[in-house]
Amino acid sequence: MKKVITGDHAVAIGAKLCRVEVVPAFPITPQTLIIEHIADFVSDGDLDAKFLTMESEHSVMSAAAGASAAGARVFTATSSQGLAFMHEMLYATAPLRLPVVMANASRTLGGPPGIWCEYNDSMGARDSGWLQLYVEDNQEALDMVIQSFRIAEDKRVLLPVMPCLDGFVLTHTVEPVDIPEQEEVDSFLLPYEPDIILDPKRPAMIGTFMPSEYIMELRRQTAGAFESAKEVIRQINSEFAQKFGRDYGGLIDTYMMEDAHTALITMGTVTSTSREVVDELRRKGEKVGLIKLRFFRPFPSNELKKAVSHISALGVFDRSISYHGGGPVYNEVRSALYGMTMPVINHLAGIGGRDVTKEQIMKMFELTQKAGKGEKVNDISWHNTRGETN
């Protein structure tokens, strides 16, 4: 069934289709619509879940971890300052291997406060042990909530997953979304059946004090789960594609890369706009391609290496800054491509929610092409930034 809905609504429907059992919630723009829709589902009797209104995001994630440890399928959503406030508890959820799914409506983490899309909120959580993915449209937002639960609850993974959708650009934008039937989702996502839960009849210790004799092995184990997650993500993507007819490519997606000379790596909604830019440049005969970085954690180093093995220059889009120069994606990409000799340059744009236009994306390709021809360009370009000349 097709419906014209916001990204937030799509995420809420995704959670409902997953038959989530506990939803601790605290509102924050631009996530609010997600939990409002879920509250409606619960009060209307369309979703049999415990909806908990918490006093803060820190408590939201505490309740999420507790409910998950008790064996419930847990969903929540947050954004920006809310994500920052629950930061401590993110670190409690992941290493305890509690498969919570939490949507993050990407938003500038202030100060100064802003409400529009920037990735500095979720990038701050990149080493918390959560899987992170970024979607480009409302359909993918809905579909990835469903896939997130499959990935999170897979016994080879057992890690929390954070699907990120661009604040306002998706959260408050309506577009057609094909809503899967409940029966289809039920056959794709079976009930969550953990091995160990908090149950008075069978006592368990979850998250108790551990000295240095154990924590290092636990970290190593979690790192191993991140490695395993890569194959799980690919498998679940294929299975989803077969069942629902939508193939997202797995950890990355590529567009017009087969014969490309120059490529741009993007995330989120900028990918969507970039597809049209690639089409326009292709019509002019320019051999450009696009790589959509879908998962930032685990980071798809091997996929990227393979995707760019034949090109002569690579541009990397970043929607947040790491204050040693470029953005976090740029640094991960360069690290992944260590040993390859092509120029890799960074394009900072859309920070603070500034609109990323086709002209800016054109400029990203133009600068990357120049670098590929050996012309001198900046390693890091701030696009559409007053006072900067690229």
Add this chain to the structure above:
Amino acid sequence: MAAQTLAEAAVSEGNYAVAFPYFGAERRGAPVLAFTRIDSKKIFSKTQVYAPDCVVVLDDSLLDTIDVVAGLKPKGMAIINSREKPEDIDLGKIIDTATVNATSIALEILKAPITNTAILGAFAKATGIIKIESLEESIKRKFGEKLGAKVGERNALAAWTAYERTITGKSRGVKKLEARKQWLPTHQEIPVGGCLIEGKTDAGLIGPGSFIENKVSGWATYRPLRDKAKCTMCLLCWFYCPEGTIVRISDRGDLMTNYDYCKGCGVCANECPVDAIKMVRARI
């Protein structure tokens, strides 16, 4: 505090010294480790000490469960808080050993079984690494700053008394001490997320209920004795016991203390409104 005080005293003699603890989440009285390194030049090493020149044992009940001299250098020395003479102490090998009954000294002078300052006196006497006068100054400064000059002086007196009463000799080397077994799973073996259910390993129980094996009565200097005639069965002791060692025997309307798990903290005696509980020495 003892390790730090020793380091301060060593520094006051013109040396370089570092001291640091290693402990878990246990409360006071639980076994802990502390390390002191002393050198004439700056010490860069920031790692624990595995092959000490001297090992100081503040509680001789540890000798039954831990090979305290496992890493000790061949010519190293053991200093032990014990009422025994060195030749009556079996460390599993014959080594230079000094003993002093620091617990009695502490109870006598400090009125509390806090033995860390007294044992430093034994260290000065037995090793000669540090002068007792330097320790005295260091103890007075360190304890005095925190707890007042009188406390500082009393602790210095405890060190001096131990210094005078320390006996040096050789330990016996008869018993075979096996390294304490510890559950050390690999990252493949450790349960996912460290979540544990009741389990049994070569090194004993793990998970919920595993502390049943962890009998802590050896830590206790005192243990509670309840006078049934005075007891009104108000149950405040039962309520306040941090370890749940006081058990209600419902059919007899009575209480029983499980001394295996009593650390001798004295909370029960302190809370008892009719003074029915007295703390008595668990061992000398």
